[in-house]
Amino acid sequence: KWAVLFDFTAYFPGDSCQFQVEDVVIYNPLEDLSNSFTVELRDYDDSGQPGTFISESTASSTTYGWQTINFGNVGTFEKIWVVFLYETALNSRYIATSSPDNNYPRCDGTHSFWWEQDPDNPLAGYYYSMASTSFPAEFLVGLTGLFILPAGHTDLSMTDFVMAGETWPGGELYPRVTIRNNNWDDYPNTEIVIEINSPGTNPAGDTTLLLDVGHIDGFSEVTYSSPMPWTLPEPISQYEVTATIISPDSIESNNSRDYDFDTFTTPRSHILIENMLRTDMSSLDTIWQEQTSEEMPDDVLIINCFPDISDSTWYFPGSLYRFNYYALSGLPGTVVDGEYIIPGFIAGAYQDSLSSAILSTDNRGGFLEISYLQIAKADDDFVDVYFTLENDFTHVFPNYVSSCKLHAAIVENGLTLAGDSIPGYTMLSMVSGADGLPLQGLTFGVPVMDGDFYYDTLIINPIHAGDYDANLNNLHLAMWIQNEDTHEIPWIEIYSLEDNQVGNTADDIPPVTQMSIYPNPFRQNLTIELPASETRNADDIICNIYNIRGQLVKRLEQSATEAIPRIIWNGANEKGKPVSDGVYFVRVKAGATNWQTTKCMLIK
Secondary structure, eight states: OEEEEEEGGGTSTTSOOEEEEEEEEEEEOOSOOSSOEEEEEEEEOTTSSEEEEEEEEEEOSOOSEEEEEEOOOOOEESEEEEEEEOOOOTTSOOOOEEOOOSSOTTOSSSSEEEEEEETTEEEEEEEEEGGGGTOOOEEOEEEEEEEEOOTTOOOEEEEEEEEEEOOSTTOEEEEEEEEEEOSSSOEEEEEEEEEEEOOTTOTTOOEEEEEEEEEEOTTOEEEEEOSSOEEOOSSEEEEEEEEEEOSOOSOOTTSEEEEEEEOOOEEOSOEEEEEEOOTTOTTHHHHHHHHTSTTSOTTEEEEEEOOOTTOTTTOOHHHHHHHHHTTOOSSSEEEETTTEEEESOOTTHHHHHHHHHHHHHTTOEESOEEEEEEEEEOSSSOEEEEEEEEOSSEEOOHHHHHTEEEEEEEEEOSOEETTEEOOSEEEEEETTOSSOEEOOSOSTTOOBTTTBEEEEEEEEOOOOSSOTTTTGGGEEEEEEEEETTTOOOSEEEEEEHHHHEESSSGGGOOOOOOOEEESSSBSSOEEEEOOHHHHTTOSEEEEEEEOTTSOEEEEEEEESOSSSOEEEEOSBOTTSOBOOSEEEEEEEEETTSOOEEEEEEEOO
16 A cells, blocks of 8 residues: 655645645556556545545556546545555566655655555554655655635646757747646736846846736636747856746746756767666666667767675675665666666666657767876876866856766776676776765866866776786776756766876876867968877877867868878868858867867857
């Protein structure tokens, strides 16, 4: 037995609101269910447990996804219990749950309850809240019906808000709002104010827009799209947008919606997939096959974590760190780019969920670049990693930067399980610790230690069976920035310890060597040079030119055999036509070395 408590008075503080129940909706995460389940509605009393029985209904035929169980009009309530009798276990049938975040802070486990039977009395027991067992999640259960407001009250609710269009500098966005009138009376004049805020470093400043939605009939829903676009300023920036109903309204708690976006254009190198697995799972091969299919993008980076301590050969604390970081409750689990969690494995549905998550993250830009990385072996047990991150052209909110942390892990590839190759990499150690490292000074225009740079040194104790040097060619350092509030990942890179290692001590680290571009800004030809030390083992150099939208403009290749290897870009695209003036990004790679990125400006 499970139970969910609905308290409708909590939706509109200060008002005596009731709800007229019509249907119960429950999410079924399994494709095939052989048994039905029964749902009860029970009254609320002060005992903290489901009270007097009101009605019940049985779902005799269940399918994957949302199930609707009709109750008809059983009355109106300020609070009501939904109880469902559904035989389940963590490793078999269950009702899907979701953890709390900024958008859904009410999902804290205090509304969902599980039944524990009295071992001495089969008819007795008690409902315990999920929060009481430190499980901050809610069952995916909902009600459909009507809110019944007190006499004389009016209510408009904003049910959707987006800024539709092209989210890059110079793009055009059209505000679109959906408003529902929760009253019988019409609203003759409805207005919306839209406030667009950007970081204080953005010279474009803030903007306010006013939309005239007009007449809304009683108990109807209207979607209004502005006929006039708002043109995004040229600076690359984050934006926070709030739309608010300003018409007279008795209940204001549902009158506004936020829409945050950015115009980040720095291309990201990878889409991170973190797998939480156990070696004896029958679904392992299918999960990996789906993640390495031809439909997946080439830039997917797979890191396999084995957080179950019973997997003695494969278990490392770093895997358990990541499992707990996402507050997962069971295995297997797949996390795409930090934000999209696929709990469990359901044949058929898994591929759809994975493809949807990849599509949501593909082509997403970032705001950071790494301009320097060196790895030095300090002694037989430790490795020093020196790196420089920079943000010198993107405007970001200081509170966003302060909520981001740097995570770094030692991972290994080329492993096998039961004779079969394991795709991607396997987690060995979270060298940045469970909580990551805070970022400093990566906000546009705030100088930190010789410019907009952030320096740090990580002491890495490689965890690997066998000799460090003998296995160095399979060890890699994965580094990523992750927002602690949303878990999104705006920057990620992976580096071979062998390719990036220098010397035997930190003192042997050579001066920073980077590509050189000149003149910058340029009018006709841009020269791109790499030091010979960067190209000594390479046959050729590849140079990609991107516009501020992240689109590839020109691909150039050059032999690396010259004394000072250089590439010249004449400001033309792949079709030989001159490109427009503005900011462009130059990415250069010599042989098997890592990509280096910088920006240039074309003026005419």
